[in-house]
Amino acid sequence: MRDKATFNGFSRETVSFFRKLKRNNNKAWFDSHRNEYDHYVLGPAKAFVTAMGDKMKTSIPAIRAEPKINRSIFRIYRDIRFNPDKTPYKTHLGIFFWEGSQARMECPGFYFQLGPDKLILGAGIYMFSSRLLSAYRKAVIASDSGAEIMAIIKNIERMKDFKIGGEHYKRVPPGYDREPPNARLLLHNGLHAGFEARLPEEIFSNKIISFCWEKLRPLIPLHKWLVSLMKSNPPGDFKGGPFGEQ
Numbered sequence: 001m002r003d004k005a006t007f008n009g010f011s012r013e014t015v016s017f018f019r020k021l022k023r024n025n026n027k028a029w030f031d032s033h034r035n036e037y038d039h040y041v042l043g044p045a046k047a048f049v050t051a052m053g054d055k056m057k058t059s060i061p062a063i064r065a066e067p068k069i070n071r072s073i074f075r076i077y078r079d080i081r082f083n084p085d086k087t088p089y090k091t092h093l094g095i096f097f098w099e100g101s102q103a104r105m106e107c108p109g110f111y112f113q114l115g116p117d118k119l120i121l122g123a124g125i126y127m128f129s130s131r132l133l134s135a136y137r138k139a140v141i142a143s144d145s146g147a148e149i150m151a152i153i154k155n156i157e158r159m160k161d162f163k164i165g166g167e168h169y170k171r172v173p174p175g176y177d178r179e180p181p182n183a184r185l186l187l188h189n190g191l192h193a194g195f196e197a198r199l200p201e202e203i204f205s206n207k208i209i210s211f212c213w214e215k216l217r218p219l220i221p222l223h224k225w226l227v228s229l230m231k232s233n234p235p236g237d238f239k240g241g242p243f244g245e246q
Helices: 012-023 027-032 034-056 130-141 143-157 183-187 207-231
Strands: 093-098 109-114 118-125 162-167 188-198
Touching: 012 027, 012 034, 012 109, 027 034, 034 093, 034 109, 034 207, 109 207, 118 162, 118 207, 130 143, 130 183, 130 188, 130 207, 143 162, 143 183, 143 207, 183 188, 188 207
Parallel strands: none
Antiparallel strands: 093 109, 109 118, 118 188, 162 188
């Protein structure tokens, strides 16, 4: 049995569990394989959160890494209330490291997702609260903060692995100039950068910690810009989880 205090990588059984769950996404199957979930998914996930959090804190001391379900580890149960897909379980492991004293879903942070076939990494805020959205729009058209975020985004766009996400609207919102230098950023209702790839071999050893941090570390300027935006504005209502988690 894996030592819960030490992260030695995820196992082949972790990936196998999600592949089998994808084919058998129902309560009866999950209940009969709950021990596999606890042993091969939840156990190493908790160890990963601790190890990855220690790594991240060397550059972001205030990052929060809490190895519990509904903290850094997303619950496996899907919210199907407003979703046409009624399968009850997520077929991936979602983990979030965030910074801020507000509810974690309102804070910028870093996302890790391990699925049956691929790894997803990301940083940012998936969807702004209405109040933070208003502050974001003012910030991106302001001379100093607008120039800063555009420079950050251009640097990310030069990275071959990551894509900027969060564009949602078809038109610049009413009351804003359609032709400012940063007009394209006014089409966003969130701001994040994401990486997606086939599962690397590093996932099966503690080398995945360094692999993930090498990918995520260049996104620290984006994270810090969003943290500054959040700290300058009180919390508002929230309508979505980081990177689409429900």
